[in-house]
Amino acid sequence: MQPRTNQWLLSRLDHLWNAHFSDIKQINPVFISFGRSARLRFGSIRLDPRSGKTIITITGMFKNESIPQSVVDHTIGHELCHYTHGFSSPHRRLHKYPHSGGVIKKEMTERGMLDLYKAYKEWLKVYREELKDYYRNRR
Numbered sequence: 001m002q003p004r005t006n007q008w009l010l011s012r013l014d015h016l017w018n019a020h021f022s023d024i025k026q027i028n029p030v031f032i033s034f035g036r037s038a039r040l041r042f043g044s045i046r047l048d049p050r051s052g053k054t055i056i057t058i059t060g061m062f063k064n065e066s067i068p069q070s071v072v073d074h075t076i077g078h079e080l081c082h083y084t085h086g087f088s089s090p091h092r093r094l095h096k097y098p099h100s101g102g103v104i105k106k107e108m109t110e111r112g113m114l115d116l117y118k119a120y121k122e123w124l125k126v127y128r129e130e131l132k133d134y135y136r137n138r139r
């Protein structure tokens with residue numbers, strides 16, 4: 001198994017882009033890396049106004065190989081939907097808000113990523129329970 005480095009993240013981004021977003025031009029440089037180990041926010045995307053670069057950050061928690069790869073791929077796919085919809089990207093903005101009425105799920109479904117979406121939802125159910133236990137035990 002490949003260690004989960006920033007290089008690995010980039011290889012997942014390339015794979016997902018080729019497999020599901022090949023019609024979406026990469027107009028500006030897009031970077032991806034692990035960030036701090038956030039427990040509740042798994043991914044984010046921002047456009048650096050100075051450099052014009054898009055920066056995707058994935059929670060450092062996902063370096064842990066006990067997290068299924070499908071969950072990491074789902075998070076990257078989610079951020080690529082934002083890029084596609086013109087949020088934190090130079091593409092034309094297609095919606096008023098990044099999460100307007102189910103647009104992400106719709107986009108993922110249309111792009112053949114419903115399996116990733118379902119795998120994520122299943123994982124999230126278990127993870128939420130683990131998180132509850134974690135906070136309960138800390139009190």
Ligand SMILES: [Zn+2]
Pocket residue numbers: 078082098099
């Ligand atoms: Zn989002």
